[in-house]
Amino acid sequence: MSAPEDTMPTEPTRDDPMIAAEWALGLLEGEELLAARGKYATDPAFAWRKEWWDDWFAPLSDAMPGAEPGDHVWDGIAARVAAASPAAPAEPAAPATNVVELQARVRRWQ
């Protein structure tokens, strides 16, 4: 490993685009992470740059092998969606039994 003396001839400015890059890469934690999230919500230029980095980094995930989640994952998603949308009209394709089943699942989840 290299010794510290070969570091920092020129320290790059830590401007907003740099912070967006650090965040997109997942390096931030604690206060800095909270600050970045806050800025994302209020500063369109910062939000744009964060998404710019996300878009560019995304292809790297093609190198992560896929994996099959357990069947219960979808059941949990369906239950949480059903629980959060009480006023939603029943899906045309969903028979009434599915609704009953979903409601039972929702109760189990709560």
Place this chain on the structure above:
Amino acid sequence: MAARPRPSSDEAREALRDAMARLAEGDQSALEEIYRATRVKLFGITLRILGDRKEAEDALQDVYVNLWQRADRYDPTRASPIAWLAAFARNRAIDRLRTGKVRAGAVPVEEAAPLPDETPLADALLVDAEQTAQIHKCLGALDARTQGHIRAAFFEGKTYAQLAEAADVPLGTMKSWIRRGLQRLRACLEASEAA
């Protein structure tokens, strides 16, 4: 890994884009369609980052519930839907790492359950080939050490502090290595956009 041109690839992408648009309009059935098409890829991501099957499944659930709650945030003019979803899933997994008790890379990824053969749409849903080539080219132009740290951050969800510890260098040194790398990466990517 040259991208094989597959006839189904554009179709799969358009079907997914269409499902995302329907979801944004409030069509709940679109969510199941999106789940079926993307769960293997997105679970691969959450599993890789979190290193724990249970945590990764919880994260995956959050990804789709969140997607349903905020499907209108996907801008179809910006990124391919699978690229956007992949970033979304990775971001959620990283959030979980940063706010929770999970340790990055707790379990070697090789121990993950093997994938059944019928990978749903897996290679039909790879991210845009040109964009893929470009990010690899720009990353590859960095010195090996910086590249390695940036990859470790991306694939293992490491923080600056963890990277510095692993490399046995001061935190400030690691930060400046990576920031210089990110600065060069940005210049390279922007140059490719301008070309």
